[in-house]
Amino acid sequence: MKCEQVKELILTDYLDGQMEKAKKTQLEEHLTTCRDCREYELLTRTTVVEPFYNIEKHNPPEATWNKTREQIIVEQQMHNNSIADLFNRVKTLFYFPKPAFIAATVVVLFAVATTVIKFPLENQETRKGVSDSQVECINYLMSVFDEELINGDDDLETSIEYFFL
Known part of the structure; x- marks a missing residue:
């Protein structure tokens, strides 16, 4: 233990x-x-x-014992009643301890949702900008490479090879 x-x-x-x-x-x-x-x-x-x-x-008065017995019987009957038991279980699932806690949770969830939705759009725009500049760079390098092939410079020291090496 x-x-x-x-x-x-x-x-x-x-x-x-x-x-x-x-x-x-x-x-x-x-x-x-x-x-x-x-x-x-x-x-x-x-x-x-x-x-x-x-x-x-000291023993409590008989009326106290009677009220206690009645309360126990009522609680047992409520516990045995399946509809009341089901209602109590559902009620405990939706119990919120404090309204301030609920408000704070809603605000935090809203902030997180706004942030998550906002950033993917910015990332797509950023990726598009980067991909456009990369395409332009590759096009430029290919045009230089094509000019070297046309001029007969087919050795291993092309501008692309020089760029990557």
Whole structure:
């Protein structure tokens, strides 16, 4: 077990005595090997649990118990109702925590979309400009090469070869 899990279990089920035997055994094995978790368990027991051992217990009024039972029954019925359960699942999918977060997200998405759409157009224009100048350069070099062939200069030192070498 990881220390995070052990500390959570100490706070919930272990100190309450509500833990399954298998998990309790694993947790206690971890406590024997991990000094930090053992100290955490002792500190939690002495500060959170032990002060409440000797206090007088008060039972809530019967009306409170009845309201609690009714609420549990209503929640179970809602949970068993498949349409209500489906509605709750869909509602959690579209939950937005804060309107400011939504507004910031929309602004960022708009900025990204504008940037992505703008740059490809500029890149196409830039590529077209570069390709036109490259074509002009190659045409010039070919015309010089053709003139050398016409003049009978067919040795290996043509202007193109000279340019690339």
